Amino acid sequence: MKRIGDVVLDVKNISLAFGGVKALTDISFDVREHEVRAIIGPNGAGKSSMLNCINGVYQPQHGAITLRGKTYHGMSPRQVAEMGVARTFQNLALFKGMSVLDNIMTGRNLRMRRGLFWQALHLGPARREETEQRAAVERIIDFLEIQAHRKTPVGRLPYGLQKRVDLGRALAMEPSLLLLDEPMAGMNVEEKQDMCRFILDVNDEFGTTIVLIEHDMGVVMDISDRVVVLDYGKKIGDGAPDDVRKNEDVIKAYLGAAH
Amino acid sequence: MSQAPLLDVNGIEVIYNHVILVLKGVSLQVPERKIVALLGGNGAGKTTTLRAVSNLLEGERGEVTKGSIELRGERIEKLSTSAMVERGVVQVMEGRHCFAHLTIEENLMTGAYTRKDGRAAVAATLDKVYTYFPRLKTRRASQAAYTSGGEQQMCAIGRALMANPKMVLLDEPSMGLAPQIVEEVFEIVRDLNAREGTTFLLAEQNTNMALRYADYGYILENGRVVMDGAAAALRENEDVKEFYLGVGGEGRRSFKDVKSYKRRKRWLA
Amino acid sequence: MGPFIETLIGGLMAGMLYSLIALGFVLIFKASGVFNFAQGAMVLFAALAMARFAEWLPKFTGLDGKLVVNVIAFLGALAVMVVVAWLVERLALSKLVNQEGVTLLMATLGIAYLLEGAGQMIFGNDIYKIDIGLPKDPMFLFEQQFEGGILVSKEDLYAALIAAALVAGLSLFFQKTATGRALRAVADDHQAAQSIGIPLSRIWVIVWSVAGFVALVAGMIWGSKLGVQFSLSLVALKALPVVILGGLTSVPGAIVGGLLIGVGEKLSEAYLGPMLGGGIEYWFGYVLVLVVLLVRPQGLFGEKIIDRV
């Protein structure tokens, strides 16, 4: 059984505006170790912006984020990455010109240190390092079942597989906190099942904490431990899936009557 | 399907980059005033099929090497995309493709580029689109690049509607939309189909939704049509149920329990 | 003081002429996302056509009367430029839909070579004259106040006025008309524009024809000043920083950029040049651009560069 732990990520009173558009208004929530935390909300509610704030792509105007005891207001994406946060992107941000293998290898970049000189020679340490990291990446490739596409340029892969590679790249960072932005968009049920399997495995086996944005309520309700609901940049609900499902505001703003 | 179909795709093959064979003889018919769904997993070739119809393959370095495509009996493989739009066939591209630097409203207005029926008519359509997607109205003055993924999706659909099309090729309309909006989009499809007689060919992953709204469905796997039939019939098919609707023999299975043995699809055997 | 004012005025007028060429770049970029390196070659081509037509007309038809000849030659050259636009679309652009910016840029360099070769082959590679009656001798103002007066080149003055009129006209056309919007849509995303029925080929022929027209006017003015010869195509290099400074997508930007660079480079040449060894106007515009871009990466009036995930 899962041991949900302490708070690892604490978001406090975050506000973010672009010109006149208030993307986020005074949002607070927390994420606990090992849990799967979902963020849902209608389109344009500010979900992706929230992730962008967490990993340093956007700098919120107000509020603070505390990650493993370290509070920050503005950190570069790289610094956040060094603290073990990885993410996937809503609009596929893969490196189009590179193969699947190389894309996932970039996820190991933080761990590779050999400088230009050794790289140029491709001998000794550089080669050893490369082989070691490659082994780790191969494990991820096996795990995601994309062995056959290893050398394919990602641009040629169908959308669903690209999403998987995106996940693979994030996993390669061996993150302790994984932010997933609509990882299952554009997939059919079978593929969603696969994706869920991967997410749950990561969560179970490596104990990775997961923040998940998803529009498929079936998925959200089934696999998340707690759910935050945003609407027009405001938080309108927070709690266990079943509670959220019954929340009037949430039904009105997001779920619609049918669900 | 008694009357001659509006669109008749006959055994087409599509090759990308001269080497990658993607469609291996796909045939399908779309009757006038009907909604036809094109289903299938990732990489099955749905998008490619739609591109072949709307002639958007060239920019992707793809080409139709075999077979024929007819619209109302006219061969259309050689037509340009804009000629297709003039014949009333508009595609909503997968992955949104809004004009990043144009505002939402400008995006919508470009959709009316081929319209010849005057300003007032265009304005009326714009109003219609705004009533379908109120969210767009509130964001009408932002540059499309700065709107959320879902807003862009709405914009792309709305933009196609601005052309007052006879037939719409919808590529993954539900992707990235909130469930409520998905519902709405499909309602809009049904509405347009019923009221204005617009024909739809709809590539979808969301099989459940698609089969609820479509009249007929084709299932594509690996560049071939592996199954087709009336939507209702497909919904009852065991394989479709299991692999596309996620309801195995014993009812809907939780996503939490999927880490089980995967069954092979019967048609691959 | 006198020399300062003269330099300033000279700079302004040179700047206006740069703008004229920059305008051609902006038009095509705005409307198709193509950074058209062939603009210089188009200027040369158009000017050669006009110069030679003006020379041949009286010779072969016995027509004379400077105005008539010039007008007919101008129209003839314009027709040639439309044909060029059509050919460019047919043979190159239509086959490069949806390609990346660099690829298109390289293609226009190829087109530039083609035009330079063809232009000189058809029309010759000597120095030719365009005589549209611009006065060549300068006028001197304020002769009382300044020793030797303030020199103003009448020719430049007229040229600047023509340029200004052209620019004003084009900005009007571009702002808000439906065609203008379609053009911008094409620049953003070729494929999406196609998908909603914008006929790329027609749009491109139109834009390249308009750019051809601008090139012709620029060629006519520059040609009348400098003579028409291969080197005319090099003036495009002077217009590049102007385009970038003003912002690739902004018509008014091309004007402001032109004036800034014109004035900046002439003044700096006159006052900083002697300290640095002279000739600094050669790079001044580019370095100015570099500095400005550091502050505004999209140029002064360009559309903000969008990058978000």
Next chain:
Amino acid sequence: MLYRENGQFKTTYGADSQILPIRQDRIAFAVLMAAAFVVVPMVSSEYLLRAIFIPFLILSLAALGLNVLVGYCGQISLGSGAFMAVGAYVAYNCQARFEGMPLIVSLLAGGLGATVLGVAFGLPSLRIKGLYLAVATLAAQFFVDWACLRLPWVTNGSSSGSVSIAGLSIGGISVESPASRYLLCLSFVVVFALATKNIVRGHIGRSWMAMRDMDVAAAVIGIRPMQAKLSAFAVSSFIIGVAGALWGFVHLGSWEPAAFGINRSFDLLFMVIIGGLGSISGAFFGAAFIVVLPLLLDKLPYWTGLPMDTATASHLALMIFGALIVFFLIKEPHGLARLWATAKEKLRLWPFPH
């Protein structure tokens, strides 16, 4: 068929990430190297060596360097002529000012000089992108052109502004004969090509490509934009600088700033794009195209047997050159290297298409 990878299984990751994973390719490569090092210098005429092979090699090297920047890191540069110039002039000054400076050291110093400039002009790339950057790099081009022309110490006070180098030798061995010059260039090219290939398939190369393809995502997975871009600028300009030094020392012998003008920059960019962005072999294909084609076109009147005066012939050559560039871009926007790869892929699948 002969060209198959069937049956060649990779059992280690090392083997799998070889530069040439297919055995037939390795054999072909070995043959090519043998030909380049042994056969070519033995059988080629002086003209062939001096006017074709040497410029081809040096420009390939420069294109290789530029490809690092444009092809791998996605930063368009129109200023590569300037980097070649800096390489050449720094190397020249080393030779002219320091008695007995070894040739190789001077050449590498040229590369380092270019690196410094490259990094300086690379700094703006952190903010400026795309075509804006491309035009901004022209600042380097024009500034350096100007400096070489107007600052006397650049040319070591040569009153004409033209500088020359004579009596090349390495460790006492004269490098004057065409064959020895050719071998010198070839060695540089091979060494740099291998080193570059190694870098681009390692993590540094991947960080360049990541910046090129999607810089925000790259930052999110922990790549430092500054480090990635500047290292690309540095490596690229180093190689281009060395190529520039070779161009001055080995090919021209005596040169003026005009030798590294803006046309050189355009030519290099052509090579990279026609050859194939982000491909090592592309640099060679591109250089071959740009070096050899004009020479072939010069022979046009001779081949067609048409009496054609020089001017017409060279205008025609210019037109054909332009037309071919457009043609190849249409045929394969990813360059000759990709065309080659596609051909190989077809061969591999032959006789079963697709």
Next chain:
Amino acid sequence: QAKEQFFPLLVYRTGPYSPNGTPWANGKQDYIKLINARDGGVNGVKLTFEECETGYATDKGVECYERLKGKGASVFDPQATGITFALTDKVPNDKIPLITLGYGLSASADGGVFAWNFPLMGSYWTASDILIQHLGKKEGGLDKLKGKKIALVYHDSPFGKEPIPLLDERQKMHGFELIKIPVTAPGVEQKSAWLEVRKQRPDYVLLWGWGVMNSTALKEAQATGYPREKMYGVWWSGAEPDVKDVGEGAKGYNALNLNTSGQSPKVIQDILKLVHDKGQGTGPKDEVGSVLYTRGLVIQALAVEAVRRAQERFGKGKVMTGEQVRWGLENLSLDDKKLAALGLTGVIRPISTSCTDHQGSTWARVHTWDGAKWAFSSDWYEADAQIIKPMVKAAADKYAGEKKLTRRSPADCQS
């Protein structure tokens, strides 16, 4: 098989310099055709040629040189100072002489060091020297130049920079002020240069331009109101293409000239009759006899005479090698009689070279554009050997020092 003497012709008929390069190239070609048509070659040796387009670019020029030298070249006229600089290091190995008539390295007049360069009839030092003499004469004595301002508007390249050392020297001697205004190649952007001229108001402007730079300079001078009468060009800045499209605006402009122009000289008549009227002419007929055409013709004529002279020593009716042609070039002696025989009477002054003097003559005249044609406006001047000789020697010695060359011995001159 008939014997053939091959002449490689480096030319530029395209690019910014083509208006000037083209008549020059035509003159060279027509003269070869004339010799074949009129004399059947040189003592029975037919003359052949092949052109190579350099575009005035140094690297292209080097490529052309490499290509044509393999085809039996025995003398080159690079048509550009930049190319000359690049070839100067190469020719000693290949043993092929360069004729750089009126251009190239001024120091290469010293045949003792520059064994393979022949700046026949003058260099940029002699040219600038003559111009200063002329200005001095106009002012009523060189001493009157004191306090005057003379601006040098020059093509910023080895070509344009060549006269500077001599002008500096003269400046020291006479106390005028030399203002140097460089123009970046190819010279279509001169606005600042002429605003500078206007600011400085020099008494004279010396123009060291080539190609489009010349006509542009005249147009800018007009636009900034600088009197053309006070402008003096080098002999490369005073031909028809430079003033043609400026027309009236260039009236009064002066330039040096090394040769006559016009269609009256016998050699020109011969060409018209034996080449052009036979439909063999290279360029348009009305260009024959123009300034640069004639200059090209003269260059080719001297090359042919060198071959003829060499044949006198090494065997008539034989094909001459580069070394033999060099001997011919070092032993030219064309007096009035010989010139007359060649139809060159009045076209150039007599010239005679030696192993140490590769120049042979340093005379030039000034001509002036009257709005329709060039007309001579001064007498012949000879450059002041007292000033130039030591400069040449010093520069040549310095060059020899850098390249570790030793001066040729008198014995070497015999080979």
